[in-house]
Amino acid sequence: xxxxxxxxxxxxxxxxxxxxxxxxxxxxxxxxxxxxxxxxxxxxxxxxxxxxxxxxxxxxxxxxxxxxxxxxxxxxxxxxxxxxxxxxxxxxxxxxxxxxxxxxxxxxxxxxxxxxxxxxxxxxxxxxxxxxxxxxxxxxxxxxxxxxxxxxxxxxxxxxxxxxxxxxxxxxxxxxxxxxxxxxxxxxxxxxxxxxxxxxxxxxxxxxxxxxxxxxxxxxxxxxxxxxxxxxxxxxxxxxxxxxxxxxxxxxxxxxxxxxxxxxxxxxxxxxxxxxxxxxxxxxxxxxxxxxxxxxxxxxxxxxxxxxxxxxxxxxxxxxxxxxxxxxxxxxxxxxxxxxxxxxxxxxxxxxxxxxxxxxxxxxxxxxxxxxxxxxxxxxxxxxxxxxxxxxxxxxxxxxxxxxxxxxxxx
Amino acid sequence: xxxxxxxxxxxxxxxxxxxxxxxxxxxxxxxxxxxxxxxxxxxxxxxxxxxxxxxxxxxxxxxxxxxxxxxxxxxxxxxxxxxxxxxxxxxxxxxxxxxxxxxxxxxxxxxxxxxxxxxxxxxxxxxxxxxxxxxxxxxxxxxxxxxxxxxxxxxxxxxxxxxxxxxxxxxxxxxxxxxxxxxxxxxxxxxxxxxxxxxxxxxxxxxxxxxxxxxxxxxxxxxxxxxxxxxxxxxxxxxxxxxxxxxxxxxxxxxxxxxxxxxxxxxxxxxxxxxxxxxxxxxxxxxxxxxxxxxxxxxxxxxxxxxxxxxxxxxxxxxxxxxxxxxxxxxxxxxxxxxxxxxxxxxxxxxxxxxxxxxxxxxxxxxxxxxxxxxxxxxxxxxxxxxxxxxxxxxxxxxxxxxxxxxxxxx
Numbered sequence: 001x002x003x004x005x006x007x008x009x010x011x012x013x014x015x016x017x018x019x020x021x022x023x024x025x026x027x028x029x030x031x032x033x034x035x036x037x038x039x040x041x042x043x044x045x046x047x048x049x050x051x052x053x054x055x056x057x058x059x060x061x062x063x064x065x066x067x068x069x070x071x072x073x074x075x076x077x078x079x080x081x082x083x084x085x086x087x088x089x090x091x092x093x094x095x096x097x098x099x100x101x102x103x104x105x106x107x108x109x110x111x112x113x114x115x116x117x118x119x120x121x122x123x124x125x126x127x128x129x130x131x132x133x134x135x136x137x138x139x140x141x142x143x144x145x146x147x148x149x150x151x152x153x154x155x156x157x158x159x160x161x162x163x164x165x166x167x168x169x170x171x172x173x174x175x176x177x178x179x180x181x182x183x184x185x186x187x188x189x190x191x192x193x194x195x196x197x198x199x200x201x202x203x204x205x206x207x208x209x210x211x212x213x214x215x216x217x218x219x220x221x222x223x224x225x226x227x228x229x230x231x232x233x234x235x236x237x238x239x240x241x242x243x244x245x246x247x248x249x250x251x252x253x254x255x256x257x258x259x260x261x262x263x264x265x266x267x268x269x270x271x272x273x274x275x276x277x278x279x280x281x282x283x284x285x286x287x288x289x290x291x292x293x294x295x296x297x298x299x300x301x302x303x304x305x306x307x308x309x310x311x312x313x314x315x316x317x318x319x320x321x322x323x324x325x326x327x328x329x330x331x332x333x334x335x336x337x338x339x340x341x342x343x344x345x346x347x348x349x350x351x352x353x354x355x356x357x358x359x360x361x362x363x364x365x366x367x368x369x370x371x372x373x374x375x376x377x378x379x380x381x382x383x384x385x386x387x388x389x390x391x392x393x394x395x396x397x398x399x400x401x402x403x404x405x406x407x408x409x410x411x
Numbered sequence: 412x413x414x415x416x417x418x419x420x421x422x423x424x425x426x427x428x429x430x431x432x433x434x435x436x437x438x439x440x441x442x443x444x445x446x447x448x449x450x451x452x453x454x455x456x457x458x459x460x461x462x463x464x465x466x467x468x469x470x471x472x473x474x475x476x477x478x479x480x481x482x483x484x485x486x487x488x489x490x491x492x493x494x495x496x497x498x499x500x501x502x503x504x505x506x507x508x509x510x511x512x513x514x515x516x517x518x519x520x521x522x523x524x525x526x527x528x529x530x531x532x533x534x535x536x537x538x539x540x541x542x543x544x545x546x547x548x549x550x551x552x553x554x555x556x557x558x559x560x561x562x563x564x565x566x567x568x569x570x571x572x573x574x575x576x577x578x579x580x581x582x583x584x585x586x587x588x589x590x591x592x593x594x595x596x597x598x599x600x601x602x603x604x605x606x607x608x609x610x611x612x613x614x615x616x617x618x619x620x621x622x623x624x625x626x627x628x629x630x631x632x633x634x635x636x637x638x639x640x641x642x643x644x645x646x647x648x649x650x651x652x653x654x655x656x657x658x659x660x661x662x663x664x665x666x667x668x669x670x671x672x673x674x675x676x677x678x679x680x681x682x683x684x685x686x687x688x689x690x691x692x693x694x695x696x697x698x699x700x701x702x703x704x705x706x707x708x709x710x711x712x713x714x715x716x717x718x719x720x721x722x723x724x725x726x727x728x729x730x731x732x733x734x735x736x737x738x739x740x741x742x743x744x745x746x747x748x749x750x751x752x753x754x755x756x757x758x759x760x761x762x763x764x765x766x767x768x769x770x771x772x773x774x775x776x777x778x779x780x781x782x783x784x785x786x787x788x789x790x791x792x793x794x795x796x797x798x799x800x801x802x803x804x805x806x807x808x809x810x811x812x813x814x815x816x817x818x819x820x821x822x
Contacts, residue, residue, distance in 0.1 A: 033444050043474045047481035058469035060447060063454045070458035081500055086493035
């Protein structure tokens with residue numbers, strides 16, 4: 001597809017289906033400088049859809065890296081008032097929040113990782129209304145991606161810069177179903193395809209999930225909280241407005257019980273955390289807690305991540321993606337969670353989802369934890385799905401419910 | 412000069428001489444997206460000089476234009492809390508403020524001019540600590556320019572885009588004295604060259620200035636307030652820290668008495684206001700107030716400008732620039748006040764300068780007005796200098812002091 005046409009269709013899809021933007025609603029966009037040509041199309045689509053105002057928070061990775069390099073750790077432990085006001089006021093005004101990810105996977109390589117970690121913690125504390133608005137179904141949020149030169153170069157290291165970017169645009173266009181006659185209608189069909197399996201899992205009264213993969217050695221049992229909810233595909237605000245938190249999305253996910261995980265899980269794809277790579281790693285859990293971990297590359301990255309807070313050593317998410325996922329079908333490693341997490345089954349250390357628990361949207365952190373949903377300043381996905389993965393549901397009475405066999409759905 | 416070298420010398424000069432940045436001081440930068448490669452050099456120089464943090468407020472002219480187009484007038488009548496906090500907190504923290512101008516002169520053509528006017532008014536009201544910090548000698552501020560494609564295309568309409576930008580870089584490099592062995596030393600020498608004339612004018616006990624130009628028909632007498640101060644070249648904070656508010660700068664200026672201007676003044680260069688052109692215009696003053704005006708092009712632009720507030724129809728600045736100015740020497744019309752105001756003598760309608768009155772830095776608006784210095788939300792420079800301009804100082808006793816003859820200094 002011709003690039004200008006692809007970008008225009010993409011911008012329209014994001015505003016219409018991703019954000020479901022309503023007349024009179026404000027919109028906050030986070031974007032890298034280099035995605036400006038696409039951002040402008042999104043801003044125009046938003047205004048044409050009736051946005052009351054659009055604020056673009058531009059980010060430059062090079063100056064961001066300088067900020068982290070030159071500013072002392074102390075500076076990262078609180079959020080300047082204006083940055084908190086920008087986000088919190090937007091949430092209170094009912095704004096929608098769009099993040100256009102194009103990050104260079106290595107943007108922060110070499111930066112003292114305590115700084116971005118401190119910043120993430122400070123943001124979650126000082127911008128609580130903003131995060132709560134998204135977590136509790138009051139504000140629409142949507143994360144999408146657009147190519148940048150550095151990101152494209154990482155995925156296609158053998159292509160010239162311009163060709164790498166053009167190729168990534170075409171890949172994204174395909175994964176975003178922009179070649180469908182009506183991409184928004186294609187996404188609605190996609191949304192419905194998730195509903196049957198979510199309904200089955202939500203009605204199955206499972207007490208735990210058992211994962212096994214002979215090829216990697218994974219053998220892990222994860223408990224589910226009472227009143228668990230499987231989510232995925234599309235989401236809904238509390239008032240019923242549909243939106244897509246992630247585009248693309250191929251996963252059905254829940255929040256496992258933070259006190260109930262036992263066994264070992266081995267990674268099946270590398271992990272890129274704040275620009276640092278972790279490869280061939282495993283976690284051993286006992287009573288929900290990581291008690292041991294290994295990594296061929298980047299063990300120290302895991303060490304720091306696990307130290308963030310007490311929630312960082314426990315699970316917050318379990319997501320099921322069949323090996324037929326179109327993202328797996330590209331055969332690419334994207335070095336970007338938005339894509340890679342949709343290529344294979346994954347777990348996440350750190351924060352769970354209030355939307356994945358009955359009544360969770362009305363609960364505060366203490367209540368969520370009391371009901372089994374983990375809380376943390378971090379949320380780090382890692383892929384463990386393999387073509388030979390089995391997933392079996394276990395009811396309280398011990399009966400088993402086959403869910404995945406050989407990496408594919410059997411429900 | 413090779414571009415990368417030119418930009419590096421420029422960034423160093425701006426941080427060292429323009430901003431006189433001190434260790435531990437924060438810096439706020441306003442810049443257009445397309446100047447990012449230069450901005451990054453400035454940010455690095457600032458951190459190397461010890462900046463405690465650098466905030467870059469990126470602006471995109473295309474989305475800014477959409478904001479003005481789609482958002483109703485009401486939205487422009489108050490500044491969002493975060494925008495005010497960003498500026499006011501930076502001022503209170505003693506931050507320096509750098510504006511890197513690269514504006515497309517036509518960026519806002521066709522936009523309802525009441526919107527930018529309302530915004531300017533709201534900014535001055537809601538960001539008062541920020542503007543006061545700069546006006547009252549507490550915060551260093553510096554305005555410089557960097558090429559953008561659209562701006563360069565306006566100056567060099569016959570050159571291909573890339574060549575126009577490259578040419579403008581070289582012109583700016585020359586006007587910024589970057590070809591000097593030590594540009595900062597060259598700027599210190601430039602600063603000293605202003606001091607003698609400022610001392611003469613400040614000691615001359617003038618009561619008024621009389622401007623005549625046979626070629627345009629200008630014949631205007633402008634009163635000076637008691638305790639007037641001529642400023643120009645470099646400036647100083649109240650604590651004595653030197654800086655350059657404008658780079659380049661070739662002007663010596665004062666604030667005339669807002670109640671005392673009589674006669675007619677004719678423009679000698681076009682004016683570009685918020686992207687709209689005004690050409691071949693004149694103002695007739697009586698008792699300090701514009702009582703008539705003409706314009707061959709853009710009279711309605713002047714009409715709206717004069718309606719902003721009661722200070723907009725009175726003078727706030729009178730600046731003297733000899734015809735030998737290197738900016739005049741380029742023979743270019745820059746469509747940008749920072750340059751064009753340094754090409755010829757000019758006046759400004761709107762706000763005067765508290766620094767141009769003895770004790771003015773400690774005065775509030777009412778006190779400034781009581782002493783003769785104009786107050787307004789606007790400050791609009793227009794050029795009236797010609798090669799045959801005479802400027803004569805008049806003392807209270809009627810004696811005359813020749814200042815300019817045939818467009819050149821005679822003091």
